[in-house]
Amino acid sequence: ELKVEQNPLFLSMQEGKNYTIYCNYSTTSDRLYWYRQDPGKSLESLFVLLSNGAVKQEGRLMASLDTKARLSTLHITAAVHDLSATYFCAVLDDKIIFGKGTRLHILP
Amino acid sequence: KAGVTQTPRYLIKTRGQQVTLSCSPISGHRSVSWYQQTPGQGLQFLFEYFSETQRNKGNFPGRFSGRQFSNSRSEMNVSTLELGDSALYLCASSPWFDPYSYEQYFGPGTRLTVT
Numbered sequence: 001e002l003k004v005e006q007n008p009l010f011l012s013m014q015e016g017k018n019y020t021i022y023c024n025y026s027t028t029s030d031r032l033y034w035y036r037q038d039p040g041k042s043l044e045s046l047f048v049l050l051s052n053g054a055v056k057q058e059g060r061l062m063a064s065l066d067t068k069a070r071l072s073t074l075h076i077t078a079a080v081h082d083l084s085a086t087y088f089c090a091v092l093d094d095k096i097i098f099g100k101g102t103r104l105h106i107l108p
Numbered sequence: 109k110a111g112v113t114q115t116p117r118y119l120i121k122t123r124g125q126q127v128t129l130s131c132s133p134i135s136g137h138r139s140v141s142w143y144q145q146t147p148g149q150g151l152q153f154l155f156e157y158f159s160e161t162q163r164n165k166g167n168f169p170g171r172f173s174g175r176q177f178s179n180s181r182s183e184m185n186v187s188t189l190e191l192g193d194s195a196l197y198l199c200a201s202s203p204w205f206d207p208y209s210y211e212q213y214f215g216p217g218t219r220l221t222v223t
Contacts, residue, residue, distance in 0.1 A: 045211035098151035
């Protein structure tokens with residue numbers, strides 16, 4: 001069964017710092033997704049990565065996919081408080097499987 | 109353009125009852141997917157529909173069922189509710205035949221509490 005593991009599960013960081021969230025998965029899928037969820041809210045699609053080596057950037061967030069390593073990263077550059085949220089990665093096998101989420105808390 | 113709407117937004121039911129949740133996708137979107145989110149199990153895929161056809165189903169018991177209408181609106185039904193069915197139920201729509209080839213648009217969710 002496909003497993004999707006995110007780490008860390010909780011991250012508290014200072015504004016202005018850089019950090020990376022990791023998403024490891026156990027299948028050969030080349031379709032990976034990142035979502036954001038604010039407390040008490042729904043999901044928001046952030047990135048759709050559909051091939052090995054795919055890199056997408058939006059503002060201070062950049063996502064990449066290495067299908068050979070079965071690894072995706074979500075890099076945060078010069079974090080700001082507004083990026084505080086829970087970030088989920090998900091991998092598509094025969095069904096979409098989500099990681100447990102990384103709760104990101106950015107301190108002003 | 110209006111977003112994805114889900115009704116009701118909040119619902120309280122008793123064990124053993126049944127419940128129907130509704131999702132109206134963005135106009136022109138024909139793909140609808142449903143997800144369950146609980147603190148214990150996290151986010152889990154329930155169903156995927158395109159043009160009234162269920163194309164995929166998650167690992168949920170037969171108490172969970174769904175359908176899609178010709179106007180792309182979708183409903184999901186849970187019969188014989190259990191306490192563990194308490195969750196946030198999310199619906200997402202996409203204009204694409206393959207809903208995972210591009211971003212999906214999520215509704216606000218229906219929070220179901222089973223007592």
